[in-house]
Amino acid sequence: MRLxxxxxxxxxxxxxxxxxxxxRLERDxxxxxxxxxxxxxxxxxxxxxxxxxxxxVEILIPMQGG
Amino acid sequence: xxxxxxxxxxxxxxxxxxxxxxxKIMRESIEASETEIVTVALRRAANTxxxxxxxxxxxxxxxxxxxxxxxxxxSAEQAILTARMARSIFQxxxxxxxxxxxxxxxxxxxxxxxxxxxxLIAEGFEVFPYTTDxxxxxxxxxxxxxxxxxxxxxxxxxxxxxxxxxxxxxMRNKLPDTMLIVDAGLGKPSHAAQVMELGFDGxxxxxxxxxxxxxxxxxxxxxxxxxxxRLGYISGFMHQRNFGAPSTPTVGTPFWHQxxxxx
Numbered sequence: 025m026r027l028x029x030x031x032x033x034x035x036x037x038x039x040x041x042x043x044x045x046x047x048r049l050e051r052d053x054x055x056x057x058x059x060x061x062x063x064x065x066x067x068x069x070x071x072x073x074x075x076x077x078x079x080x081v082e083i084l085i086p087m088q089g090g
Numbered sequence: 091x092x093x094x095x096x097x098x099x100x101x102x103x104x105x106x107x108x109x110x111x112x113x114k115i116m117r118e119s120i121e122a123s124e125t126e127i128v129t130v131a132l133r134r135a136a137n138t139x140x141x142x143x144x145x146x147x148x149x150x151x152x153x154x155x156x157x158x159x160x161x162x163x164x165s166a167e168q169a170i171l172t173a174r175m176a177r178s179i180f181q182x183x184x185x186x187x188x189x190x191x192x193x194x195x196x197x198x199x200x201x202x203x204x205x206x207x208x209x210l211i212a213e214g215f216e217v218f219p220y221t222t223d224x225x226x227x228x229x230x231x232x233x234x235x236x237x238x239x240x241x242x243x244x245x246x247x248x249x250x251x252x253x254x255x256x257x258x259x260x261m262r263n264k265l266p267d268t269m270l271i272v273d274a275g276l277g278k279p280s281h282a283a284q285v286m287e288l289g290f291d292g293x294x295x296x297x298x299x300x301x302x303x304x305x306x307x308x309x310x311x312x313x314x315x316x317x318x319x320r321l322g323y324i325s326g327f328m329h330q331r332n333f334g335a336p337s338t339p340t341v342g343t344p345f346w347h348q349x350x351x352x353x
Contacts, residue, residue, distance in 0.1 A: 030136075057132070059171065064174040085132070087131045089159050
């Protein structure tokens with residue numbers, strides 16, 4: 025299925041969870057935040073939330089700021 | 091001591107983490123400033139494996155309290171989602187709420203700001219709203235439940251110093267029970283001292299330190315200026331006079347001074 029991850033199209037297997045996606049992106053789950061279709065996903069739901077075709081996924085990390 | 095919620099802070103200087111020549115200089119500047127609160131932002135992660143995030147490791151190790159911001163948000167909706175994601179990452183209810191109206195001027199959008207503040211306060215956030223020096227907007231933010239208001243001194247990153255001291259002074263006088271922190275536009279330590287002398291509770295700055303020739307030295311200079319301004323304010327200033335008044339006693343003035351006076 026196709027997802028839009030941080031503004032870019034990305035192919036992922038069906039029944040891919042948020043946790044699966046993070047593994048696929050080789051991204052540590054510490055110090056990140058994930059939103060799916062503009063809803064923030066609590067860390068404890070990463071393994072259970074199954075993503076669906078066409079969903080918008082935002083993955084944010086810390087950055088320098090004023 | 092500066093109290094925010096249930097926490098107390100010795101330093102009244104809040105520092106940004108951006109624009110330093112290197113993470114090492116950022117760390118040295120934070121240490122020299124003796125700040126206890128540092129602002130951070132969020133960005134999209136690249137769709138590639140983790141790369142080192144040395145600036146953030148340094149911040150974590152420094153033990154400072156992190157104040158995430160909603161920089162670059164152009165609507166209440168964007169700012170609210172960013173704040174929720176910041177809470178998810180940093181495990182803090184603190185949010186420096188920025189909603190800008192224009193990407194060049196970076197001036198706050200007061201309408202969207204107040205709207206976002208209402209929503210976030212209802213969700214339990216401690217909102218630090220970045221606003222202009224307009225008293226009406228500050229009052230609406232307080233009405234919305236903000237315990238802290240952060241008026242600008244001048245546009246972000248301009249280094250102009252306070253453009254309207256009268257407006258800041260009026261805000262201080264009209265909102266005596268609100269924590270007021272001047273955020274943005276300061277360029278020199280004397281600017282920080284000026285607003286602290288008005289009774290502001292603190293200052294937040296970034297560019298003035300990070301873009302100095304010697305950020306570490308400038309961080310220390312701002313620390314001293316904030317302390318000097320605060321101590322001056324709480325010590326009570328003398329009343330201004332329209333004319334000169336001798337500080338040296340005139341009792342026992344030698345006779346030749348009296349002769350001069352008769353000429």
